[in-house]
Amino acid sequence: MVQVVVEPATISLLPGESQTFSAYGLASDGRHVAGPVVWSASGGTITPDGVFTADTAVGTFSVTASSNTWGRAGTASVRVLSQRRVASVAVRPDTATVPIDGSWPFQGVPLDSAGDSLIGLPVNWMSSNPSVAVVDPTGLVRGVAAGTARITATSEGQSGSGVISVAPPGTGPWPNEPPGFTGITDQRWDVLTSLGWTMEFGVASIGVDATAPLSPPNVLQIIYPSGFVAGAAPGTTIHDLGRVRQLYVGLWWKASNPWQGHPSNVNKIQFLFPSGAGDMTMVMYGSPGGPYELRVIPQFPNIPSTWMVPNVNRVPVTLGQWHRIEWLVVYNTTNDPPNGIVRWWLDGQLIGDYWNAQFPNDPLSVYKVSPTWGGTGGAKSETDYYWYDHIHISGR
DSSP states (O other), X not given: OOEEEEESSEEEEOTTOEEEOEEEEEOTTSXXXXXXXXXXXXXXXXXXXXXXXXXXXXXXXXXXXXXXXXXXEEEEEEEEOSSOOOOEEEEESSEEEEETTOEEEOEEEEEOTTSOEEOSOOOEEXXXXXXXXXXXXXSEEEEOSSEEEEEEEEETTXXXXXXXXXXXXXXXXXXXXXXXXXXXXXXXXSSSXXXXXXXXEEOOEEEEXXXXXXXXXXXXXXXXXXXOBSSSOSEEEEEEEEEESEEEEEEEEEEOXXXXXXXXXXXXXXXXXXXXXXXXXXXXXXXXXXXXXXXXEEEOTTSOOOOBOOOSOOOOBOTTSOEEEEEEEEOOSOBXXXXXXXXXEETTEEEEEEEXXXXXXXXXXXXXXXXXXXXXXXXXXXXXXXXEEEXXXXXX
């Protein structure tokens, strides 16, 4: 362990005001490691949970988090002021990029003349170009059209700003693939096990579909025969990802019409696995007779697991029709609060946009086409299919 980090590092308070501090271990490889700490303060009071309250004494005091586990301690500085004055406003981040309809939270932090944070003050927000990006009263910015806009936060007559760039969709087969990502695989499915793909278990086949939209006529075909028991996939094919913390997946996929949905509402399409435990999966979600939508669920140890539902556009899955699915995952760089990204598109429309996801320390290592049907209980009473025309994966 290199050091114990206390956040926020500096802050200013008035007598009687409180601030919650957090602490984590920062490893030599940049990982954030959670662990118990003991809090102490040179002035004021602090609770075992890290809530500091200033008393009437004016001056600069230290807040310390000590770890017996790591044998280290970290400190933060608290200035207790006799009166509050805003000298400037820091806007964080100073730059951000989102897709059209995508969002990102900006934070406006009033600072005193010493550069310390002042809490509890109102901040007003404004966009220089609402036709490109709009900002709500909390600082959440949403992209409207391609271009740039300056986002300004004002408090007590002082202001600061950051720049938001709204990226236009690309013109290639994968319009929302971020620039600078390195290709991992681009599988046409002319051969079942090629280009680094292997069958982990079960069976799949190469089918023929002249309507395949990107690389016809061959497609990956997954068959759910009548009598197939729920809770498994007919077959699973996988590809190694290396060790990446940012990943893009583009694919063309189709579910048969008719399709017998599972009573659990879950019909899985694809998985991402870190090198440790847990996974993240994208599913065709809906009652057995539909309608269906794309949802994502992270399932990592010691991290809350809740459905990521469509929160931008609600575009249903059409059975028997090819759909282009794009999926972007970017690991969080902080846990206070977590800022990981999960976005997915259906046929070019942004469906889900989450910018507060938390991921494990272990990087992503394996992608799986493991189209598990439902949870436990039940069996197929008809023969159904999934087809995959093309799978393109890149990352860094």
